[in-house]
Amino acid sequence: MTQQSTSHVASPLADLSWTPICRLSELLPGSGVCALVGGQQIAVFSVAERLFAVSNFDPFTRANVLSRGLTGSYTVHGQERYKVASPLLKHAFDLETGQCLSHLDVQLTTYAVRTEDGRIFIGDAWTGSAD
Numbered sequence: 001m002t003q004q005s006t007s008h009v010a011s012p013l014a015d016l017s018w019t020p021i022c023r024l025s026e027l028l029p030g031s032g033v034c035a036l037v038g039g040q041q042i043a044v045f046s047v048a049e050r051l052f053a054v055s056n057f058d059p060f061t062r063a064n065v066l067s068r069g070l071t072g073s074y075t076v077h078g079q080e081r082y083k084v085a086s087p088l089l090k091h092a093f094d095l096e097t098g099q100c101l102s103h104l105d106v107q108l109t110t111y112a113v114r115t116e117d118g119r120i121f122i123g124d125a126w127t128g129s130a131d
């Protein structure tokens with residue numbers, strides 16, 4: 001059976017090329033891992049039983065550290081959303097959109113992510129970014 005989990009809705013997922021990374025069981029809930037896909041470092045998180053993938057590059061410190069950031073949630077318009085805070089200067093980014101919560105002109109690249117047979121796959125880059 002195939003289980004799908006993506007951080008994007010209404011997306012042409014079939015058109016993406018997918019790269020397998022680690023197994024879902026290797027990803028601790030609430031924490032991230034770093035995967036190298038097509039020469040890009042990608043931070044992958046499992047938060048609240050959802051998967052998110054964003055660039056590992058913190059545009060404020062110019063360091064590849066976001067996979068080691070602290071995840072959490074926040075509420076906007078009554079809706080719960082998920083975020084990661086950089087371990088360096090603590091800037092927080094929305095895990096779904098990559099938007100920096102304190103600097104609206106800064107956004108991480110986000111990636112489509114899904115699971116199949118217990119394995120995590122990363123899709124092509126999804127949005128533009130500050131890096």
Ligand code: FES
Nearest residue numbers: 060089091102103
């Ligand atoms: S650069 Fe960090 S809060 Fe403005």
